[in-house]
Amino acid sequence: MGCFNSVVVDAPVNRVWGALRNFHDMSWAADEVECEPVGAYAGNQIGAKRIINGTFYETLVGLDDQARIMRYRIDVGTDSASKDNVQEFVGEIRAVPITEDNTTLVVWTTSWEPSTGAVAEPGDAVYQAMLSELQRSFD
Amino acid sequence: MGCFNSVVVDAPVNRVWGALRNFHDMSWAADEVECEPVGAYAGNQIGAKRIINGTFYETLVGLDDQARIMRYRIDVGTDSASKDNVQEFVGEIRAVPITEDNTTLVVWTTSWEPSTGAVAEPGDAVYQAMLSELQRSFD
Amino acid sequence: MGCFNSVVVDAPVNRVWGALRNFHDMSWAADEVECEPVGAYAGNQIGAKRIINGTFYETLVGLDDQARIMRYRIDVGTDSASKDNVQEFVGEIRAVPITEDNTTLVVWTTSWEPSTGAVAEPGDAVYQAMLSELQRSFD
Amino acid sequence: MGCFNSVVVDAPVNRVWGALRNFHDMSWAADEVECEPVGAYAGNQIGAKRIINGTFYETLVGLDDQARIMRYRIDVGTDSASKDNVQEFVGEIRAVPITEDNTTLVVWTTSWEPSTGAVAEPGDAVYQAMLSELQRSFD
Numbered sequence: 001m002g003c004f005n006s007v008v009v010d011a012p013v014n015r016v017w018g019a020l021r022n023f024h025d026m027s028w029a030a031d032e033v034e035c036e037p038v039g040a041y042a043g044n045q046i047g048a049k050r051i052i053n054g055t056f057y058e059t060l061v062g063l064d065d066q067a068r069i070m071r072y073r074i075d076v077g078t079d080s081a082s083k084d085n086v087q088e089f090v091g092e093i094r095a096v097p098i099t100e101d102n103t104t105l106v107v108w109t110t111s112w113e114p115s116t117g118a119v120a121e122p123g124d125a126v127y128q129a130m131l132s133e134l135q136r137s138f139d
Numbered sequence: 140m141g142c143f144n145s146v147v148v149d150a151p152v153n154r155v156w157g158a159l160r161n162f163h164d165m166s167w168a169a170d171e172v173e174c175e176p177v178g179a180y181a182g183n184q185i186g187a188k189r190i191i192n193g194t195f196y197e198t199l200v201g202l203d204d205q206a207r208i209m210r211y212r213i214d215v216g217t218d219s220a221s222k223d224n225v226q227e228f229v230g231e232i233r234a235v236p237i238t239e240d241n242t243t244l245v246v247w248t249t250s251w252e253p254s255t256g257a258v259a260e261p262g263d264a265v266y267q268a269m270l271s272e273l274q275r276s277f278d
Numbered sequence: 279m280g281c282f283n284s285v286v287v288d289a290p291v292n293r294v295w296g297a298l299r300n301f302h303d304m305s306w307a308a309d310e311v312e313c314e315p316v317g318a319y320a321g322n323q324i325g326a327k328r329i330i331n332g333t334f335y336e337t338l339v340g341l342d343d344q345a346r347i348m349r350y351r352i353d354v355g356t357d358s359a360s361k362d363n364v365q366e367f368v369g370e371i372r373a374v375p376i377t378e379d380n381t382t383l384v385v386w387t388t389s390w391e392p393s394t395g396a397v398a399e400p401g402d403a404v405y406q407a408m409l410s411e412l413q414r415s416f417d
Numbered sequence: 418m419g420c421f422n423s424v425v426v427d428a429p430v431n432r433v434w435g436a437l438r439n440f441h442d443m444s445w446a447a448d449e450v451e452c453e454p455v456g457a458y459a460g461n462q463i464g465a466k467r468i469i470n471g472t473f474y475e476t477l478v479g480l481d482d483q484a485r486i487m488r489y490r491i492d493v494g495t496d497s498a499s500k501d502n503v504q505e506f507v508g509e510i511r512a513v514p515i516t517e518d519n520t521t522l523v524v525w526t527t528s529w530e531p532s533t534g535a536v537a538e539p540g541d542a543v544y545q546a547m548l549s550e551l552q553r554s555f556d
Contacts, residue, residue, distance in 0.1 A: 001391055007239040008147060021463075045462040046438075046480045062481030063463045064488060066507065071483055090483065096235065098244065100146040100267065100274075105237065105244045113279055128239065135239075140530055160324075184323040185299075185341045201342030202324045203349060205368065210344055229344065252418060285517040286425065374513065376522065378424040378545065378552075383515065383522045406517065413517075 002111035005127040009104045011138040013097040016104040017068045019134070020093055023048045023060040028137045029130040061090070068095040074112075087113040106131060141250035144266040148243045150277040152236040155243040156207045158273070159232055162187045162199040167276045168269040200229070207234040213251075226252040245270060280389035283405040287382045289416040291375040294382040295346045297415070298371055301326045301338040306415045307408040339368070346373040352390075365391040384409060419528035422544040426521045428555040430514040433521040434485045436551070437510055440465045440477040445554045446547040478507070485512040491529075504530040523548060 009016050019028050024043030026035035034053050041048040041060075048060040062071035074089035089112040096105040108127045148155050158167050163182030165174035173192050180187040180199075187199040201210035213228035228251040235244040247266045287294050297306050302321030304313035312331050319326040319338075326338040340349035352367035367390040374383040386405045426433050436445050441460030443452035451470050458465040458477075465477040479488035491506035506529040513522040525544045 004236065005238045006236060006244075008237060042462060044464060045459060046482055047461060061483045062479075062486075064479030064481065065463055066478045066488055066490075069479075071481060073483075096244065096246065097143065097145060098147060099144050099263070100270070105145075105235065107235065124238070131239070181323060183325060184320060185343055186322060200344045201340070201347075203340030203342065204324055205339045205349055205351070208340075210342060212344075282514065283516050284514060284522075286515060374522065374524065375421065375423060376425060377422045377541070378548070383423075383513065385513065402516070409517070 003124050003127055004109050005124055005131055006107040007131040007135050009106055009135050009138050012102050013095050013104045017095040024050055028134045031133055032130050142263050142266055143248050144263055144270055145244055145246040146270040146274050148245055148274050148277050151241050152234050152243045156234040167273045170272055171269050281402050281405055282387050283402055283409055284383055284385040285409040285413050287384055287413050287416050290380050291373050291382045295373040302328055306412045309411055310408050420541050420544055421526050422541055422548055423524040424548040424552050426523055426552050426555050429519050430512050430521045434512040445551045448550055449547045
């Protein structure tokens with residue numbers, strides 16, 4: 001199962017990717033997300049850790065400055081994202097240049113396996129809200 | 140060497156991909172391109188052939204309705220795209236959904252190897268013109 | 279959910295891919311599989327259909343001679359693969375050259391969504407058996 | 418232009434990837450390569466730098482523990498890899514599980530653009546030699 005959300009951001013791809021690529025800084029979605037870095041790794045170091053809104057423990061598993069892709073894993077979540085409901089959660093954020101007007105498509109995909117409990121559905125609305133905030137931050 | 144061009148098309152991804160996926164029909168770029176199907180294969184059959192503007196002999200090498208990617212090869216070209224100038228030319232057209240407003244990003248990438256002759260540069264302008272026409276065809 | 283299985287086949291990649299790329303011919307796994315082509319499309323035409331062992335109705339959704347990847351979908355299955363148990367089943371077969379000795383790695387991945395019924399688990403054993411037969415067919 | 422080389426390594430993918438993923442440690446190819454870490458970044462930090470055999474200045478541009486892919490760029494080289502001969506050099510090392518016997522395929526691809534000078538050809542032999550040494554290190 002998974003989500004697929006995407007928005008056009010009105011800024012060149014290098015500026016947008018520059019904001020997205022730091023795993024420890026989600027200030028581009030500050031209205032939706034409190035991002036607390038944890039551990040010794042920097043935000044561009046594979047294995048870096050953060051806690052989102054006090055409940056989701058996430059690890060950076062992939063970062064590619066050439067393809068402009070970030071991949072992360074939720075290790076522990078609560079409520080709808082708890083291990084009873086969701087497993088092997090992986091998220092991916094990707095930035096694609098739009099050459100016609102030098103803007104950027106940002107694509108956020110997530111996938112997970114439902115567990116034996118009731119199936120939780122981290123909804124598109126959550127990702128769309130964060131992407132909309134990213135969009136506004138470049139207006 | 141290669142080109143990368145992309146535009147936003149104001150239509151849902153399935154409609155846009157539906158127009159792009161037929162290797163034998165480039166009516167979406169009719170102002171720029173005359174596309175002549177040749178051979179016995181259909182436009183969705185791997186190995187299908189076409190001649191573009193009477194000079195480029197192209198073969199369909201990949202088509203994926205799930206990923207929405209078409210890949211093709213130029214076998215023989217003339218002038219700037221002749222074998223003396225360009226080798227191993229591969230083009231890829233990809234359609235990506237933009238969920239915020241149910242439109243579509245179309246990305247056209249090409250790559251080739253220069254030959255021993257003077258290096259030809261099939262320009263971004265050519266691809267951008269075809270993509271702009273695709274865009275207008277959905278207005 | 280999904281399976282990942284891979285084997286080394288003792289033949290050059292072009293020969294192995296040549297056997298795999300025809301969606302209507304699974305004679306390389308004849309001990310395990312009866313493959314019945316249906317519909318008007320050829321085995322290299324996107325949208326081609328086949329019935330496996332009388333029970334799985336499958337459609338070719340992607341074929342790429344350059345990347346050497348085939349992708350297909352199960353539309354209707356029975357028993358453990360029925361719609362009550364499994365949804366959005368997609369399989370992918372890929373051939374990768376092993377340059378050290380001019381042989382080939384074949385990778386078969388599958389993914390699906392469990393439905394509300396008891397979760398079926400099309401097992402690794404099934405795919406490994408077919409890949410082993412492919413392997414023997416090139417010995 | 419580019420190279421494609423691959424070998425089977427007789428060890429599970431996690432052990433092999435564990436050896437490959439540290440950009441600052443090429444001890445698995447010590448007979449061929451002297452790898453000198455430079456700069457403040459760690460070997461798993463995107464942007465990490467190293468000098469190979471005193472002549473190639475390389476930067477880590479991508480690392481993915483899930484897909485098991487490392488991507489790097491040569492910034493400055495000498496002789497056949499100098500800017501006069503080669504541009505936009507990118508290398509990629511990938512580890513793929515072979516499930517039939519729990520071993521690993523390692524694939525090393527490189528690509529670059531020839532410059533205006535005589536075209537240099539960093540040969541397959543170089544990469545094959547390093548991969549063979551990796552292979553022996555797990556025997």
